[in-house]
Amino acid sequence: MAPDSTLITGIGELVTNGPGAADRGGFAAITDAALVISGGKVAWTGPAARAPAADSALDAAGRAVLPGFVDSHAHLVFAGERSAEFAARMAGRPYTAGGILATVRATRSASDGALRANLRRLAAEMLAAGTTTLECKSGYGLTVADEQRGLALAAEVTPEVTYLGAHVVPPEFAGDRAGYVDLVRGPMLAACAPLSRWIDVFCERGAFSADEAAAVLAAGRAAGLGARVHANQLGPGPGVRVAAEAGAASADHCTYLTDADVDTLASAPMVATLLPGAEFATRHPYPDARRLLDAGAAVALATDCNPGSSFTSSMPFCIALAVRDMRMTTQEAVWAATAGGARALRRTDIGHLGAGARADLIMLDAPSHTYLAYRPGVPLVAAVWQGGRLVSGRL
Amino acid sequence: MAPDSTLITGIGELVTNGPGAADRGGFAAITDAALVISGGKVAWTGPAARAPAADSALDAAGRAVLPGFVDSHAHLVFAGERSAEFAARMAGRPYTAGGILATVRATRSASDGALRANLRRLAAEMLAAGTTTLECKSGYGLTVADEQRGLALAAEVTPEVTYLGAHVVPPEFAGDRAGYVDLVRGPMLAACAPLSRWIDVFCERGAFSADEAAAVLAAGRAAGLGARVHANQLGPGPGVRVAAEAGAASADHCTYLTDADVDTLASAPMVATLLPGAEFATRHPYPDARRLLDAGAAVALATDCNPGSSFTSSMPFCIALAVRDMRMTTQEAVWAATAGGARALRRTDIGHLGAGARADLIMLDAPSHTYLAYRPGVPLVAAVWQGGRLVSGRL
Numbered sequence: 001m002a003p004d005s006t007l008i009t010g011i012g013e014l015v016t017n018g019p020g021a022a023d024r025g026g027f028a029a030i031t032d033a034a035l036v037i038s039g040g041k042v043a044w045t046g047p048a049a050r051a052p053a054a055d056s057a058l059d060a061a062g063r064a065v066l067p068g069f070v071d072s073h074a075h076l077v078f079a080g081e082r083s084a085e086f087a088a089r090m091a092g093r094p095y096t097a098g099g100i101l102a103t104v105r106a107t108r109s110a111s112d113g114a115l116r117a118n119l120r121r122l123a124a125e126m127l128a129a130g131t132t133t134l135e136c137k138s139g140y141g142l143t144v145a146d147e148q149r150g151l152a153l154a155a156e157v158t159p160e161v162t163y164l165g166a167h168v169v170p171p172e173f174a175g176d177r178a179g180y181v182d183l184v185r186g187p188m189l190a191a192c193a194p195l196s197r198w199i200d201v202f203c204e205r206g207a208f209s210a211d212e213a214a215a216v217l218a219a220g221r222a223a224g225l226g227a228r229v230h231a232n233q234l235g236p237g238p239g240v241r242v243a244a245e246a247g248a249a250s251a252d253h254c255t256y257l258t259d260a261d262v263d264t265l266a267s268a269p270m271v272a273t274l275l276p277g278a279e280f281a282t283r284h285p286y287p288d289a290r291r292l293l294d295a296g297a298a299v300a301l302a303t304d305c306n307p308g309s310s311f312t313s314s315m316p317f318c319i320a321l322a323v324r325d326m327r328m329t330t331q332e333a334v335w336a337a338t339a340g341g342a343r344a345l346r347r348t349d350i351g352h353l354g355a356g357a358r359a360d361l362i363m364l365d366a367p368s369h370t371y372l373a374y375r376p377g378v379p380l381v382a383a384v385w386q387g388g389r390l391v392s393g394r395l
Numbered sequence: 396m397a398p399d400s401t402l403i404t405g406i407g408e409l410v411t412n413g414p415g416a417a418d419r420g421g422f423a424a425i426t427d428a429a430l431v432i433s434g435g436k437v438a439w440t441g442p443a444a445r446a447p448a449a450d451s452a453l454d455a456a457g458r459a460v461l462p463g464f465v466d467s468h469a470h471l472v473f474a475g476e477r478s479a480e481f482a483a484r485m486a487g488r489p490y491t492a493g494g495i496l497a498t499v500r501a502t503r504s505a506s507d508g509a510l511r512a513n514l515r516r517l518a519a520e521m522l523a524a525g526t527t528t529l530e531c532k533s534g535y536g537l538t539v540a541d542e543q544r545g546l547a548l549a550a551e552v553t554p555e556v557t558y559l560g561a562h563v564v565p566p567e568f569a570g571d572r573a574g575y576v577d578l579v580r581g582p583m584l585a586a587c588a589p590l591s592r593w594i595d596v597f598c599e600r601g602a603f604s605a606d607e608a609a610a611v612l613a614a615g616r617a618a619g620l621g622a623r624v625h626a627n628q629l630g631p632g633p634g635v636r637v638a639a640e641a642g643a644a645s646a647d648h649c650t651y652l653t654d655a656d657v658d659t660l661a662s663a664p665m666v667a668t669l670l671p672g673a674e675f676a677t678r679h680p681y682p683d684a685r686r687l688l689d690a691g692a693a694v695a696l697a698t699d700c701n702p703g704s705s706f707t708s709s710m711p712f713c714i715a716l717a718v719r720d721m722r723m724t725t726q727e728a729v730w731a732a733t734a735g736g737a738r739a740l741r742r743t744d745i746g747h748l749g750a751g752a753r754a755d756l757i758m759l760d761a762p763s764h765t766y767l768a769y770r771p772g773v774p775l776v777a778a779v780w781q782g783g784r785l786v787s788g789r790l
Contacts, residue, residue, distance in 0.1 A: 083765040090768065091724050125773065280719055280771060317772025324675055329486050370478040373485065376675060377712025378520065379774045 005038040006388075007054035012062040012367040016045055017339040017352035026339065027331035029369070035065060037359040040388035045353055058395070064368050066334065068132025068360035068384065069315035070341025070351050072160070073252050073273055073302035076122045077150040078140045079114055080106030082307050086281060100140070100168050103307055107140035107150070115153055122305065123157040126313045128392045130381040132360035133341070133350050135302075137200055139164030144188045151195035160345055162198035162228060165189070166208050166216045181212050185219035193223040198249075202230040203239040210238035217246035226346065232256045233278070244268040250300065250344040255279065255287045265297040271344040273300040274336070276321040277310035289336075290327035300340030301333060320376035334369045359388035363395075400433040401783075402449035407457040407762040411440055412734040412747035421734065422726035424764070430460060432754040435783035440748055453790065459763050461729065463527025463755035463779065464710035465736025465746050467555070468647050468668055468697035471517045472510055472545040473535045475501030477702050481676060495535070495563050498702055502535040502545070510548055517700065518552040521708045523787045525776040527755035528736070528745050530697075532595055534559030539583045546590035555740055557593035557623060560584070561603050561611045576607050580614035588618040593644075597625040598634040605633035612641035621741065627651045628673070639663040645695065645739040650674065650682045660692040666739040668695040669731070671716040672705035684731075685722035695735030696728060715771035729764045754783035758790075 011033040018028030034051035036044040044052060080103055088094070098105075107115065119136075126134055136158050138150035147165050154161045165184040173180035189199075199220030203213035207230070217227045227246040231239025233253035240261040243251040251265065252273040265272045274287045292299055301318045304310040312318070315337050322333040342351025349358045363383040364371060371380055383393025406428040413423030429446035431439040439447060475498055483489070493500075502510065514531075521529055531553050533545035542560050549556045560579040568575035584594075594615030598608035602625070612622045622641040626634025628648035635656040638646040646660065647668040660667045669682045687694050696713045699705040707713070710732050717728040737746025744753045758778040759766060766775055778788025 081762075083763060083769045086769045087725050087765050090718050092722075129773075277771070280715075281769075283719065311770045312772045313770075314772030320675075320772075323485050324678065327487075330482050367476075368478060370482050374478045374481045374676075375706045375708075376672070377707045377709030377715075377772060378524075 005036055005043060005054035007034060007036050007051055007057040008060055008065060009034040009048050009051055009057060010059040010061055011035065011048065011065045012060065013064040013369060014045060014353065015064070015066040015334060015338070015369050016354060017067060017335060018354060027335040035353065035361070037385065037388045040359055042353050042355055042357045042359050044355060060363060062367055063382065064364045064366055064371070066362050066364065066369055067338040067351050067353050068362050068386065069130045069337050070345065071126060071131045071134045071302050071305070071315055072250065072300055072341040072344040073275055073304050074134050074136055075139060075304070075306035076119050076136045077115055077138060077153050078103050078107050078307055079110035079118065080307065085308065086311070089282065099308055101171060103140050104142055104170060108143070108146050112149065112153070116156070119153055119157060122313055127384060127386070128381070129314050129316065129379070130362040130384055131315055132362070132384065132386045133160065133345070133347070134158050135160040135162055135198070135345060137162040137164040138192070139167030142167065142170040144183070144191050147188055148191050148195065151192055155195060159197065161196045162200045163189070163192040163196040163220070163225065164200045164202070165192065166201040166213065168202065168207055177212070181208070181215060185216045189219055189223055193220070193225055196225055198228050199225040200228040200230065203242050204230065204234055204237060206234070210242050213242045214246065217242070217248070221246065228252060232261065234284070240264050244270060249346050252302070253278065253287070254292070255284055257288070262291060262295045262297065265292060266295040271298045271300045271340060273302050273344050274322070274326065275302055275304035275310060276318050276326060277312040278304045280312070280321060281310050286321070286325045288326070289322060293328070293332060298340060298343055299328070299332070299336045300344040301336040302341060316372045316380065317376070320373045323373035330370045330373050333373065359385055361385050363393070400431055400438060400449040402429060402431050402446055402452040403455055403460060404429040404443050404446055404452060405454040405456050406430065406443065406460045407455065408459040408764060409440060409748065410459070410461040410729060410733070410764050411749060412462060412730060413749060422730040430748065430756070432780065432783045435754055437748050437750055437752045437754050439750060455758060457762055458777065459759045459761055459766070461757050461759065461764055462733040462746055462748050463757050463781065464525045464732050465528045465740065466521060466526045466697050466700070466710055467530045467645065467695055467736040467739040468670055468699050469529050469531055470534060470699070470701035471514050471531045472533060472548050473498050473502050473702055474505035474509055474513065475702065480703065481706070484677065494703055496566060498535050499537055499565060503538070503541050507544065507548070511551070514548055514552060517708055522779060522781070523776070524709050524711065524774070525757040525779055526710055527757070527779065527781045528555065528740070528742070529553050530555040530557055530593070530740060532557040532559040533587070534562030537562065537565040539578070539586050542583055543586050543590065546587055550590060554592065556591045557595045558584070558587040558591040558615070558620065559595045559597070560587065561596040561608065563597065563602055572607070576603070576610060580611045584614055584618055588615070588620055591620055593623050594620040595623040595625065598637050599625065599629055599632060601629070605637050608634070608637045609641065612637070612643070616641065623647060627656065629679070635659050639665060644741050647697070648673065648682070649687070650679055652683070657686060657690045657692065660687060661690040666693045666695045666735060668697050668739050669717070669721065670697055670699035670705060671713050671721060672707040673699045675707070675716060676705050681716065681720045683721070684717060684727070688723070688727060693735060693738055694727070694731045695739040696731040697736060711767045711775065712771070715768045718768035725765045725768050728768065754780055756780050758788070
């Protein structure tokens with residue numbers, strides 16, 4: 001063991017997502033377990049009785065240890081809030097203050113410092129709730145300079161930075177959609193690609209068409225970015241097909257799917273990322289995770305954290321909804337929130353706790369992963385390690 | 396002002412439930428407000444610009460302040476857990492390990508110390524999440540000694556102690572229901588009444604009939620206890636009627652109601668206490684709060700925290716479900732979780748922040764009460780005062 005090794009023993013349930021973590025649905029756990037962290041990575045896992053020695057030791061006292069959550073879909077670079085829009089929607093009252101464009105206006109006029117403070121507050125909130133990897137999109141700037149600014153800020157909190165110039169057509173291009181698409185896949189992409197790992201498009205009636213989305217994704221791929229798509233959120237549409245054809249890592253939302261879409265998701269090397277916080281906050285029906293899982297698709301869960309359609313940052317809340325309202329088992333939901341998210345980001349170093357994995361892990365104030373759904377709304381994450389370092393917690 | 400007075404100023408939204416707090420649906424709030432605590436009570440509320448001086452001052456920096464939550468329905472004296480039963484139910488698998496009776500067995504065999512530790516852990520968890528008053532029932536003992544023990548423990552954490560000998564018929568009386576009812580309303584009541592403020596009966600098919608429930612409640616009233624009823628949880632039944640006839644303060648659950656039940660709830664001096672955590676954890680349909688409110692009934696929200704059918708302790712979670720799935724407005728839900736709970740406990744000193752109220756209050760990491768539903772799953776309660784004392788928080 002390296003000189004900085006730490007043994008966590010007395011683990012009631014250790015969710016490893018084992019050697020098969022890359023497989024679809026490969027939840028795995030061992031009881032009465034131990035884990036050794038060394039050099040920022042997981043060095044060993046196994047039965048507590050066979051644990052090797054380490055420089056320091058910590059007794060989990062029967063609590064559960066899981067991989068940190070991987071939140072593969074979040075929009076954290078924004079200003080303003082839309083609680084009045086939310087309250088009006090819940091009360092069944094019309095509200096026409098502009099949705100995404102209201103956030104675009106507020107974001108454009110905000111200072112770097114204000115955007116950074118909001119972003120860091122949300123990222124810290126996520127970390128304390130167990131999210132050790134988050135993806136963060138631009139998409140509330142929609143000018144070359146504002147998208148660049150958003151991506152540079154996002155890169156301060158995560159390597160999983162996604163360029164979403166194709167979020168909506170901004171008002172100044174209302175009469176020139178083609179001009180905006182050309183900007184997004186031309187000069188804006190050139191300015192943003194060096195700051196990003198991913199490119200994303202909102203392919204939906206009211207946002208971007210299949211042809212527009214395909215053009216943007218193709219340009220992004222040519223610039224070295226991986227593809228992701230907001231697909232089939234508000235109604236049936238071409239999003240899933242466009243995602244598959246672009247070789248996307250993930251089609252996100254997947255609320256309204258045809259049988260052909262389900263077949264596509266089951267056969268493509270792509271994840272269906274479900275975002276139940278959005279259905280919670282909009283009263284759309286929840287996506288049918290059972291149908292996707294039974295067809296053999298890989299499913300991830302993420303928060304979609306944004307000020308309009310899903311302002312939760314809580315992966316445990318998404319897990320509880322997935323179990324209650326999307327017919328996922330507790331194992332499937334936890335796999336989706338950890339290994340599923342890693343797969344949606346094409347990462348093999350996170351989302352599991354096999355030897356060699358990054359030591360991103362959480363300890364619950366509970367004996368098993370089941371409690372994340374069994375005790376909804378209760379802040380159960382007692383401690384968080386990121387890269388082997390204890391970054392949050394009460395131990 | 397008394398020498399210990401504290402001024403909280405800069406309050407973005409102060410939910411007072413104003414002078415009309417005792418009225419049905421009397422949510423009230425003021426913006427840009429201040430509040431003075433003195434002698435453990437609220438001494439003054441009003442616009443920040445007109446706040447009087449005090450011995451110490453605290454700037455809320457635009458955050459919201461609300462009355463502490465009043466959780467008027469919880470079962471916290473128990474041992475064991477039932478996560479496997481929960482997971483099986485969610486996965487659609489049969490599970491026959493005995494439900495409430497499994498908890499009765501575990502509770503009877505637990506030490507006082509183990510029961511006390513579990514109870515205190517849950518009460519502390521509730522307090523940190525903003526619950527400044529909780530009701531706590533017995534009902535997992537079901538012998539004279541075990542019910543007495545449960546009530547004495549409950550009294551260590553709250554004055555709102557409820558004798559629930561009539562939870563289910565225990566196995567040793569399986570062949571003698573009448574004998575158990577006689578015990579509950581006779582010697583067990585005599586032993587338990589001095590430890591309790593309330594008596595409760597689970598009036599439901601599979602638990603106690605209308606006649607049995609009425610007999611138990613009448614004996615409890617004669618012994619000086621206030622009445623409450625578990626009513627209409629699992630199907631239509633006589634629970635609401637029995638509650639009204641017994642002069643109960645609250646009929647709890649109210650999931651399956653006839654029009655006559657709704658009329659009864661709207662006209663009796665009784666609260667309909669809704670427990671959406673139970674529907675979340677059992678996949679029963681949520682109670683129709685809108686129907687009750689539109690009929691003029693007073694509605695409370697509570698957690699039903701227990702290890703079987705609702706293991707959440709979070710009032711914010713219940714508020715979010717009430718807004719999303721029960722068609723309550725955010726104002727109605729917050730009133731129900733504060734003033735509604737107070738009314739269900741027939742308390743006028745809590746659930747509002749009028750001058751003279753007990754200084755039980757919470758500060759959110761958010762500018763308004765709306766965020767409790769707008770940001771579901773996020774631990775927004777930043778600080779908690781109980782009787783004027785800061786008992787939990789990050790300020």
